[in-house]
Amino acid sequence: MTRLLELLINGLSLGAVYALIALGFVVIFKATEVVNFAHASLLLLGGYVTAVLHDDFGFVGALATGIVVAAAVGALVEFVLLRRAKARRDVIAIATIGIDIVLTAELSRRLGTSVLALGDPWGDKVVQFGGITIAQTRVAALVVAAVLIALFLTAFKYTPWGISMRAVAEDSETAALMGIRLGRISMSAWCVAGALAAVAAVFIAAFPTPGLDRTTSLVALKAFPAAILGGLDSMTGALVGGLLIGLTESLVGGYQNDLTFLGRGLGDVAPYAVMIAILLIRPSGLFGTREVSRV
Amino acid sequence: MSKLRWAPLLLLLLPPFYLDAFWLHAGLFAMAAAIGAIGLNLLTGSTGQLSMGHSFFLAVGAYGYVYFAGESDGHVAGLGLPTPLAAVLAVVLAGLAGLAFSPISGRLSGVYLGIASLGLIFVGQHVLFNFEKVTGGYNGRSVEPMRLLGLPFDGSTDLVVLGVPFGAEERLWFLGLVLLGLAAWFANGVLRGRPGRAMNLVRDQQIAAGVLGVPVARVRGAVFTLSSMYAGLAGVLLALAFQRAVPDYFGVMLAFEYLAMIVIGGLGSVNGAIIGAAFVTLLPQLLTRYADALPMVAAVGGEGVAPSDAARYLYGGAVVLIVLFLPAGLSGLRVPFLTPRKETTP
Numbered sequence: 001m002t003r004l005l006e007l008l009i010n011g012l013s014l015g016a017v018y019a020l021i022a023l024g025f026v027v028i029f030k031a032t033e034v035v036n037f038a039h040a041s042l043l044l045l046g047g048y049v050t051a052v053l054h055d056d057f058g059f060v061g062a063l064a065t066g067i068v069v070a071a072a073v074g075a076l077v078e079f080v081l082l083r084r085a086k087a088r089r090d091v092i093a094i095a096t097i098g099i100d101i102v103l104t105a106e107l108s109r110r111l112g113t114s115v116l117a118l119g120d121p122w123g124d125k126v127v128q129f130g131g132i133t134i135a136q137t138r139v140a141a142l143v144v145a146a147v148l149i150a151l152f153l154t155a156f157k158y159t160p161w162g163i164s165m166r167a168v169a170e171d172s173e174t175a176a177l178m179g180i181r182l183g184r185i186s187m188s189a190w191c192v193a194g195a196l197a198a199v200a201a202v203f204i205a206a207f208p209t210p211g212l213d214r215t216t217s218l219v220a221l222k223a224f225p226a227a228i229l230g231g232l233d234s235m236t237g238a239l240v241g242g243l244l245i246g247l248t249e250s251l252v253g254g255y256q257n258d259l260t261f262l263g264r265g266l267g268d269v270a271p272y273a274v275m276i277a278i279l280l281i282r283p284s285g286l287f288g289t290r291e292v293s294r295v
Numbered sequence: 296m297s298k299l300r301w302a303p304l305l306l307l308l309l310p311p312f313y314l315d316a317f318w319l320h321a322g323l324f325a326m327a328a329a330i331g332a333i334g335l336n337l338l339t340g341s342t343g344q345l346s347m348g349h350s351f352f353l354a355v356g357a358y359g360y361v362y363f364a365g366e367s368d369g370h371v372a373g374l375g376l377p378t379p380l381a382a383v384l385a386v387v388l389a390g391l392a393g394l395a396f397s398p399i400s401g402r403l404s405g406v407y408l409g410i411a412s413l414g415l416i417f418v419g420q421h422v423l424f425n426f427e428k429v430t431g432g433y434n435g436r437s438v439e440p441m442r443l444l445g446l447p448f449d450g451s452t453d454l455v456v457l458g459v460p461f462g463a464e465e466r467l468w469f470l471g472l473v474l475l476g477l478a479a480w481f482a483n484g485v486l487r488g489r490p491g492r493a494m495n496l497v498r499d500q501q502i503a504a505g506v507l508g509v510p511v512a513r514v515r516g517a518v519f520t521l522s523s524m525y526a527g528l529a530g531v532l533l534a535l536a537f538q539r540a541v542p543d544y545f546g547v548m549l550a551f552e553y554l555a556m557i558v559i560g561g562l563g564s565v566n567g568a569i570i571g572a573a574f575v576t577l578l579p580q581l582l583t584r585y586a587d588a589l590p591m592v593a594a595v596g597g598e599g600v601a602p603s604d605a606a607r608y609l610y611g612g613a614v615v616l617i618v619l620f621l622p623a624g625l626s627g628l629r630v631p632f633l634t635p636r637k638e639t640t641p
Contacts, residue, residue, distance in 0.1 A: 035406040035409065035410070037409075080615075080619075081615060081618070081619065084619055085618050085619050086622065087618050087622050088343075089405075089406075090343060090345055090405045090406055090409075091558070091562065091618055091622075092618060093345065093406050093409070094339075094345070094554050094555075094558050094614065094618070095558070095614055095615050095618035095619075097551050097554055097555065097614065098555060098558070098610075098611045098612065098613070098614025098615040098618070099611065099615060100551070100611075101548075101551055101555065101607050101610070101611030101614070102607065102608050102611035102612055102615075104607075105604045105607035105608060105611065106604075106608070108604075109600065109601070109604045218547070221413070221547070224410045224413055225410065225413075225414060227410075228407060228410045228411065232406075232407065262425075264424075264425060265421065265424070265425075266421070268417070268421070269417050269418055269420075269421040272413070272414035272415075272417045272418055273414070273418060275410075275411065275414050276399065276411065276414050276415075276418070279399055279403065279407075279411050280398055280399060283399075283402040283403055283407070284407070
């Protein structure tokens with residue numbers, strides 16, 4: 001029973017981190033209709049900057065720099081690629097794969113085989129209550145993700161920025177005619193996504209994971225199924241999808257000794273299997289807008 | 296004039312007589328990749344369906360062949376079928392795997408399918424690593440050489456043609472050429488006929504396609520199946536060229552490379568897929584070979600950027616530049632005076 005509770009809490013916390021990444025992904029898709037395949041490498045970039053600078057700047061300073069760098073690179077991608085390319089939206093999505101290839105190649109070359117610590121204040125400390133042992137990083141991840149998501153959703157709902165972004169998502173041409181600057185909105189979406197990814201990087205690389213290495217971006221890829229099984233154009237979907245993926249991974253990973261007939265390392269694959277199963281039943285995800293044209 | 300248009304292709308028969316094994320091997324990779332890229336281009340370029348699962352179907356083809364053709368021993372199982380039959384069965388198996396995915400590939404459009412098929416890679420990798428009886432696990436397993444009409448495609452028997460000893464690479468070169476030629480010819484046929492028009496319409500105007508009586512879901516599912524058969528064939532050829540199939544190779548990076556190929560070469564064009572495949576597969580080999588002569592690029596183990604990384608910067612950057620400035624890809628480049636203007640059809 002305690003084991004189940006531990007796994008559930010770990011899963012929730014992991015899911016909250018995935019939700020952070022998926023949220024950025026969905027924001028970009030809503031604002032620009034482009035799927036950002038470079039998202040995982042933006043996350044790796046944010047994490048890398050944090051890891052390299054934490055000795056000199058302290059953890060908070062390094063994280064702030066990481067957030068700024070990831071947001072700036074996101075904005076740069078928007079400025080150079082999305083604004084100028086005249087191609088179809090799915091072709092631009094492939095172009096973001098090009099960016100991902102370059103960024104990942106550069107970062108993995110710098111990382112080599114080393115595993116970098118991020119210098120987070122929680123280290124490998126744990127909290128215990130009622131016989132349950134949880135790593136402090138997991139609790140921190142849950143809290144930070146919840147606060148950021150709440151902040152973001154509030155901003156999305158009430159601030160002028162959020163309202164114009166929703167208007168653009170609804171109908172970009174009309175929004176432009178009403179005086180909303182599409183370029184600014186799409187650039188701010190990329191900034192927000194980059195920043196959220198950089199924060200998520202900390203918790204993906206923190207204890208119990210050994211640290212930031214070149215496979216971190218593969219872990220970040222799991223936010224893709226989170227985003228798509230919730231529905232690519234739905235914020236709620238990103239949150240629910242993230243939690244679902246996190247819980248699946250944690251539970252399947254925790255009980256994999258009972259599931260050995262399915263092979264080793266099942267926890268890493270289960271999220272994708274869940275995604276495929278859900279897409280079979282609901283092709284546009286749990287909360288996504290269903291395609292109205294049935295042909 | 297138009298009859299002589301294909302004459303330059305005859306030059307492709309010459310390399311085995313002049314080049315050494317290194318270049319022939321590189322060329323073989325390019326040919327295998329070209330077959331896979333043609334298949335992906337039918338799906339992504341012509342039908343507008345993004346697929347990241349291409350490397351999964353390459354793996355199905357490669358391991359299908361290895362399993363059907365290989366002999367059983369202590370570690371791995373195999374059926375020991377005649378190799379040409381095994382190759383055909385491997386392609387069919389890849390096609391069946393694609394068909395099994397058609398409930399998803401038929402219903403999802405564009406980028407949705409892209410992410411869903413990403414799941415195939417991870418599930419596929421999991422299966423490859425754990426299904427050791429067939430795949431040999433982490434270290435992979437060796438590949439039975441092809442044997443056609445009594446002629447083995449490896450260096451086990453002596454064969455001298457026009458004074459040049461023909462080893463594995465030289466023989467496989469011609470096999471690769473024939474397969475690539477057939478693959479390109481078939482794809483061109485598909486694209487020029489009714490299916491091609493239906494595919495382009497599904498890409499550009501889904502609703503119009505439905506109204507005109509094109510069964511959108513069926514077309515998507517069918518093209519996905521066809522493209523996975525191309526990937527299967529490419530996988531067989533890759534396995535033959537590698538002579539060893541390792542699960543690690545068929546990962547996300549490989550799927551990204553294939554997408555890079557078709558964008559660089561030109562979306563929706565068979566020639567484009569071949570050009571892009573040659574660009575992406577030959578680049579790392581070229582950089583490795585001439586690492587000493589190039590600035591910034593270091594030989595293996597030396598200081599500086601490794602050739603494989605340098606190649607990634609180049610083709611990753613090329614994808615972005617081509618999307619920005621050359622929407623038709625490299626195959627859309629027209630050199631004045633050399634390339635005749637396309638005749639416009641009314």
